[in-house]
Amino acid sequence: MRDTTTAPVISAQGLNLTFQTNDGPVHALKDVTLDIAKGEFVSFIGPSGCGKTTFLRVIADLEQPSSGTITVNGMTPEAARKARAYGYVFQAAGLYPWRTIAGNVKLPLEIMGYSKADQQARVEKVLELVELSGFARKFPWQLSGGMQQRASIARALAFDADILLMDEPFGALDEIVRDRLNEQLLALWARTEKTIGFVTHSIPEAVYLSTKIVVMSPRPGRITDIIDSPLPRERPLDIRDSPEFIEISHRVREGLRAGHLDD
């Protein structure tokens, strides 16, 4: 299904990260080893404090590992960040209230020094991609929460990064909006062929979206199971009633439970 002979896009070997807090050191990541190939959709799932967000932030060079190695596109995370290798979508849309939707999407392009004409073309392209074409001139407060999050995805897509890192992007949205956004995200992934790292709390969301599911558990944050999904890339919403889907969901649930039994 995938070309696994090429070098992985993201490769972590024996990654450890310890935060020093007032209550002593917190082992946020312990011995995390993971390869992500080009074009994969990888979900990180686990309870709070399992290090899934921390791992995503290490990839993005927002946190520094204490030990171990990690490469992104064959570079250090810092070099990858400076080479604009990834777009990052946060839990909250975090749109600037003083910019229109188009202005918000334009923000990274302005910072990265794209030409005015190029900026305009790219904004139109990505807004069309997230189905917000008619809302370019609206301000964020005029949009619903789901639309705002779509705009923030457009912002992360505007400059051609191969990797899209998403930290619980739909966590604050209701289930109905979430289903629709999941569907749109899959379509977008199919069109853009990006490598996606996706942090979530939701088992159905992880199973529905991913080609690879990384189950993590807390104290210390570590990987307890890596599941390569046998589901086809083309996934209608009702695939969630299929036996394969239920079986993977079951395995994820077992993995999460096993992590908790260790406490």
Place this chain on the structure above:
Amino acid sequence: MRNLFPVLIVTAFLIALWYAAVIPMNAQWAQDQARRAGQDLSFSALVADTMRQQRPRLPAPHQVAGELWNSTVVEEMTGRRGWWNTGSLSNRSLIYHGWVTLSATLLGFAIGSALGIALAVGIVHNRAMDASVMPWAIASQTIPILAIAPMIIVVLNAVGVTGLIPKAIISTYLSFFPVVVGMVKGLRAPDQMQLDLMKTYSATGGQVFAKLRWPSAMPYLFASLKVAIAAALVGAIVAELPTGAVAGLGARLLSGSYYGQTVQIWSALFAAAILAASMVAIIGLIQRVTLRRMGMAA
């Protein structure tokens, strides 16, 4: 217009209270005068007299309003030294004195705001300034301005700086502080997520400032500018008091108190209040226009 009604009610109430206070405050003098003349004052005559004394303890509202009118429009349009007859403002008019104070206020406000913004930018971006500047800024405001104003004026006078500049410096002294405090808060308003987002773009410090910190600070800036301009006016007036200044609202207050001209004092006070309110209103207007254009309805 809907919120005009309560404002008018409160204003009417205050004016009524003022009139009520005028009678007991000025009654003593009216009765003394009547006794000296061997007359007996009826209550209505007493009330009428308290409202029209030359040098009342507390002038009545209509006396202050009349003085304001006479020393502005009437003086400039019909006075011998007025603008209508001479082409320049009369030194007996509140417009002239108001302008003298206003020019120092505006200069001091401009310098103070620029200084305040510059200090805030330094505090937010430089660790050493963050640790060192704020305590000094706070300490500077604990010194009574009345104590330090004469010294500033005397010292500047000694080095040959007179006129507008010393007053503007005292305005600056009072007006930079709210701007520093407000802008430090405003420039730090962006949360960690927004700063992280900038980092994922590998944005430079200058870009983070221009595209994130500065726009985030706008609402804070306008709030502190409103405080600052009122403080700048107080500074300019205070600066006119200890120097024997011959022009300015402060000078009017001072000469009024020398000669017991209470009506003059009160009209100068009201001129200052009207000036302050107008300047705050102008900043409020700029704020509304700016924030609306930024999509932040305020």
